[in-house]
Amino acid sequence: MKAKIHVTLKQGILDPQGKAIEHALESLGFKNAANVRVGKYMEVELNENDKAKAEADVKQMCEKLLANTIVEDYRYELQG
Amino acid sequence: MNIGVVVFPGSNCDHDCEHVFKDVLGQDVTMVWHKETSLKGLDGVILPGGFSYGDYLRTGAIARFSPVMGAVQKFAADGGLVLGICNGFQILLEAGLLPGAMLPNQSLHFICKDIYLKVENAATPFTGFCRPGQVLKIPIAHADGNYYTDPVTLAGLQANAQIVFRYCDDDGNTVPAANPNGSLDNIAGIRNAQGNVLGLMPHPERCAEPALGNEDGRLILASMVDAMRKAASHAHAGLAR
Numbered sequence: 001m002k003a004k005i006h007v008t009l010k011q012g013i014l015d016p017q018g019k020a021i022e023h024a025l026e027s028l029g030f031k032n033a034a035n036v037r038v039g040k041y042m043e044v045e046l047n048e049n050d051k052a053k054a055e056a057d058v059k060q061m062c063e064k065l066l067a068n069t070i071v072e073d074y075r076y077e078l079q080g
Numbered sequence: 081m082n083i084g085v086v087v088f089p090g091s092n093c094d095h096d097c098e099h100v101f102k103d104v105l106g107q108d109v110t111m112v113w114h115k116e117t118s119l120k121g122l123d124g125v126i127l128p129g130g131f132s133y134g135d136y137l138r139t140g141a142i143a144r145f146s147p148v149m150g151a152v153q154k155f156a157a158d159g160g161l162v163l164g165i166c167n168g169f170q171i172l173l174e175a176g177l178l179p180g181a182m183l184p185n186q187s188l189h190f191i192c193k194d195i196y197l198k199v200e201n202a203a204t205p206f207t208g209f210c211r212p213g214q215v216l217k218i219p220i221a222h223a224d225g226n227y228y229t230d231p232v233t234l235a236g237l238q239a240n241a242q243i244v245f246r247y248c249d250d251d252g253n254t255v256p257a258a259n260p261n262g263s264l265d266n267i268a269g270i271r272n273a274q275g276n277v278l279g280l281m282p283h284p285e286r287c288a289e290p291a292l293g294n295e296d297g298r299l300i301l302a303s304m305v306d307a308m309r310k311a312a313s314h315a316h317a318g319l320a321r
Binding site: 014017020065068 | 137138141142145174180181183184186187188228229230262
């Protein structure tokens, strides 16, 4: 089973990297681009056949290490 | 006093701390490898600056699971003095020993320069030799010093005098222009509610002797030694009774 995990800054927290990219897109002529947010993408292979167990584990991984929930949100999908 | 300096893979200010406590302040220093699980016999613990685990994932995020951090948690819970400098502060935040989190500097740049700090609380074990409101000149060197916490926690920090250092100008005005990294409320250093754990982004160990042309950092480190000495003599008096 494979977990695909996205970690992003919480809404409302300034993302200077996203802002810089947004301005670059704007200067490229993409006037419709707004609210660019930069995050992290991680893949984790799980030796686990029980989907519920895998999901519980991934949630724990995110809470304990992969995201700092004071400033970041996470979401994940499980495949396989 | 015997001061433990924790060494993580990627720490790079550990020997600066060792030098100041040993050669400038005349104390014993024990270098503590991060695989250690005991801090027995130490009077205080330093989590030094650097780039533990290459700052992978987030600053301090992996170091906080090093075996020694269990012992640091216990040491702090028992009232021992713990000082986290720069990366050490980031580790204390990730470990939950101090509230809040670090974000990248608003400029996205690594900033290495002298800044001014206002001593907001001079009644801590780390600021005993400072005057209230005293302005210190101490260098910063970090890319992630943009302190953040939620409004409720911030109000608690303010109400309990847990904000120990704030960025200011050379006159002591804590104005936005004096804030190098976008840190909330110009916060440069905070302590825990019990008062025995302090984290700060600036590097006092880099300006603690005359040869370097600036001794302001010495005030913080010497205050800590003095507080350890007092705690040790109290413990002695307690045993004698």
